[in-house]
Amino acid sequence: QKEVEQDPGPLSVPEGAIVSLNCTYSNSAFQYFMWYRQYSRKGPELLMYTYSSGNKEDGRFTAQVDKSSKYISLFIRDSQPSDSATYLCAMSERGYQKVTFGTGTKLQVIP
């Protein structure tokens, strides 16, 4: 079993839809939770960063962490074609140390 599980998709939604992306994990020592966006053939770009459990909102993006269920989510409101990319969940025991990634979910937002 992988430490971090993420549905690879692809996920295809119409423009304006609410998108829900999810990951589960098995390592209870993870404390830092991140979402990265990666466009084709580019490096990952940090979208959201959360410490421990709770919610965090940034514009159209909301990250949720439920440590009791070992489950994290990223919601994208009013999705845009420019949101089409691969979304990687990532987590670590300490924020600046080894980060464990999911396999990524490929999202396509159709105009």
Next chain:
Amino acid sequence: ETGVTQSPTHLIKTRGQQVTLRCSSQSGHNTVSWYQQALGQGPQFIFQYYREEENGRGNFPPRFSGLQFPNYSSELNVNALELDDSALYLCASSDWTGDGNTIYFGEGSWLTVV
């Protein structure tokens, strides 16, 4: 832009050869990590350097080695290249002394082994 720069951006090597990839970390960041991302997969941690010392290593063989220099820039060296080494190699920098900081990636070096 994250301020993390990597070179070269693309390269092709023959099986058995050696390769060196380079990374300049974001200004003020003293920690550099390297990751390997195979096609369709998430990045996998190779190792991390802090103040020129290796500080953690993933499940990669010894033919993957690295260096960090006093200006915090870094190199990744891979010897005896294998076809499965074909991947995107990502450098990430962070500030060890920061408060809950996370890591920022460069655009990566695409390595193809033929």
